[in-house]
Amino acid sequence: MARIEEPDGRVLGAGVLLAPDRVLTAAHVVRPGQAYVVHFVGVPGVPGVAATVREDEYVPQQRDTFGDRSGDLALLRLAEPLPAAHTTRLYRLAAPHGPVSMYGFPVGDDGGRWHGATLVAARGRDHQVQLRPETPGELAEIGFSGGGVVDHETDEVIGIVLSVDEGPGSLFSYMSPTETILSHLPQVAAWTDGAEAVDPSLRTGAPGGGDRLDVPFATELASWFRGEGWPVLVTVVPARSDRAWTLSRAVTLADRELRTQRNTSAFGQDPPETVPPAGGHDLALDVRDMTAAQVTDRIAARLGIRGEPRPERLGALRVPLAAVLVGVDRAAEPDALLGLLDRLARQGARLLLVFRGRGDQADRAAASFVERPLGERWARLHRELDHIVDELGPALEDRRDRVLPAPGTRHLLDRADSGVRRTRLLRAWVAHTPEREADPRHADLLFTFEGAAGRRRRRLERAVALLDERLRRRDELLGRVTAEWPLCRERAASEGGDRVEDAYRLYELALSLLRHTPCDVDEAEAAARRFVGFCSGTAPGAEGGR
Template sequence: MGGYSHPIDPWRVRISVGKVIRGAGILLPDRQVLTCAHVVRQRGAERPAPEVLVEFVGMPTVSPLEATVAEGGWQPSFADRRGDLALLDLAGAVPAGRHAVLHQRSVRGRTVWVQGFPADTPDGAWVRAMIAGPTGPHDELMQLDPISTSGLRVERGFSGAGVLDEQTGQVLGMVVSAYADRDVSWMFPTETILDYLPGLAGEVTGTPPVDPAFQDRIDRLTEVGQAGELLRDVRELVDRLASAGATDVLNLVGDPPDRSVVLVVLVALADPRLRAALPVEMIAAVPADAVLPMRSIDLAVDAAGKTTEEVGRRIAERVGPPENGNARNGSGDALPPVTVVVDSVDQAADPESLLTEVLLPMADSRSTGRHARLVIGSRAALPTRSGATTLRLSGRGYSAPRSPDRPESLAGRLDRLDGLVDEVDAAETVARERFRAVASRIRGIPRPTERTPLLRLRATQLRAVGHSRPDEPRLSAGLAAVEHDVAEALRQARESLRRYDELLDRRARLRGLLDAYRARAVAGGFAEDIDLAARYEHAYRLLACGPCDLAAAEEAVHRYLPAVRQRLGTAVDRGEGAR
């Protein structure tokens, strides 16, 4: 089991509603408990139950306490199965210093333990599992595969349990659900928990997957005029990584602005949180084969100004050494390779020692026992090693932002105007294509605006004036007006895309909800129920047959759901079936 003894953890709690054990929870600081929303949900409703009791199985001498949902702590599951967290406030005090500390690190391939309270073992049962990889909507979940020799598996009663790293005892996340008839379950890693409950960030340890410097560069992407060129460079980088061996070093060479933008797009497209911050037209334009798998980049760090020890510590905290120096997990499988991106290596405090003492040894599986892929960014090619790959950017200059204290000249603004209009054209083209796709499925959606032709005409006229009469007094005012209208057109195109995506998501959530409740009705023995069948068919036809009236379909779906609940005699509990 490794060097960690799990039964001593005092933060383990059992949660009951109305004297019925519903699941587990994690004791946090400030008299709070983290669990799943469905564990404390009131039967037949989408709100918290009024009587929630927390028992401290990790501290048997502490009396049980009642609990209520904390302000901002209710995050029930969406129809597309995202969410499902609840943060509880305890009604009384608990011994100080006995709480858990959530830890963030790369978790793929880690061997873990979880304790739950299934119906036949109300005092608790432990299950050993391996974290397989990301899954679920937006890849916010990690899959748990059981490797227990006892034959036990994660099932109903484990929801809300802390996920303990076998080697370190760190709490890496929380169990959220399981299939009733399959040996598979899911957890929220700490990063996902923070997405829903950011107020817990101050109590979390470990290293986040992406350095703040990368997150700050997302804002720069709104100024990228040559998005097509940028995505071609990103795609080439992805192709090189995909074709490389399990152990590889790839040195991306180029000037800092361009190189850093390429790397931030590479990282953001594989990170759920950063991907949501990318310009929507950029995401829409990215081919599927130009994106690394979600959460496949274990760490992205900018080395500028950092010492060798600082970068080495971040890498060790995030991906860590192999368990007991062994490159296999508890199930005997080889640990998955790690992928680390380090930009600005040549701007580190000591580039040579960073390269020779930390980065290159990490990429050598003979010394670490684990395969690694390393992407390093620098102005000039670095002395890496035999077999490393160097990829040079073409110096297109697509990402140079303006300095706020050096206003751009009129000539420079005129030269840049065509690129800005091209951005509008690209965004409006994507919006029109999305409109056609959505209009075939949903009735009555507004058409996107088409302002590119007029903007291009105005830009051409201004450029002609600028070349023939650069001192024309009205040139500056006219240019400012066109720049304003270009920005507004781009905003409207992005807003149209967002609206269309929301409508498609809304329709997909309704279909998923309808199908899930249909499966529950069939499993409950109501496949031949005439009234349920009629309600289902009506809702299904509204959603699936031709452009649907979304409001009418939503009303029909929500007439079907309570009818199913009534037949089953209880609210659907996701712990009984597929999440």
């Protein structure tokens, strides 16, 4: 818990002591060539330590053409080292999620303070992670910049605070996760724990393989790493081939830690559609000779799951796992491994399954993970569209013919009607493009159509339910009026005069309004109340009633 100050005592930000003479912080807190003083609030009796920043340990914040921020990291060198017992270490954690705490120094609190937050999601090309404060008062302030972020599940430091949304009403601050820090400052790896995402044999530059880019395959891989298409991709990549080199290139560039300015520039002449985004996967494993239990252990290590890593725990994450597994057909237990992966796929994981040779195992995996579930989803969409057009649409039309909507709900019914018409057009379009249903690359269309159909179905169900409630109220009023009439007629006849005629006039008006289609339930209810009130003597009648 380092507090970084100018020599005159003005607090600039926070930092993390990684080595006896190194403090990690945000670059916007410090500048090379200037003098600073670092205080360690968790080490009683230690005076402030002078510190400076070198140019080769300073990565200033930059913005690309899309406005995404990157970098903003620096290492302070202490003039006098502290005992190693006071240092901490960074920890690699795939797909950060869940509750965290951060330590910083808000204005007027030089002793520092813990704030709670929840990791929301990564954003931008530098894969910085949004932090949502637990309460509005816990939004990170300037004095938190550079402070450590501690994951509650593992109790590890998984990154540092970088910045805060500017302006009133800000809701988020941002964190640079450990692997993004390592991509900018690789020397920090000496003070980092946690499993690396990519096996050495799958990185660009590993021995063996070709050296030419397979552009169609690279484009397919980049699309998968961007989260496009069907979530499971099954492919065959022979070892020591151009496809193998293309796979290693994609896996390397999609990793937050391995993707650097140097290797990105090396592939700068490649078609842009072949370049995957950083953070496109959580891990890439060479599963040759590995058992299903060993794969489970590796996945659990990347996800920060401690204790016994049961398969069901691997899917209980708010952020789905994205994993590359190479050599599935060379695993020690291919069938058991495919069983584990099937469970993960059903829990929402994105999987890139690489087989080294064509054969029955690859064909069965393609059928099990892609062809069959993709076909089932399209069939379910067809049933959903039919249900909307052939059942819910006519049900809504029937009820609209029988009863008018309540005030303020007409817009909902009109939107539901419009949804039926659009769904009818969508069903016709889908029916005339059946070739898309067998192509996993067009799964995004499926997901879009599923979302639209689901929204329209829910809107229709709500509209039908509202009209059904109106119909039930109409039926209740009709039953009450018809049951009241014989008793009312007897009481009116016993009183003599024009009471029977007045009662009949009110009864006839209420009955006609209740039986009219479409029924205005509010108007009919008012007429029914006048009739019942007249009969009970609690309300005056109309046109001659007392």
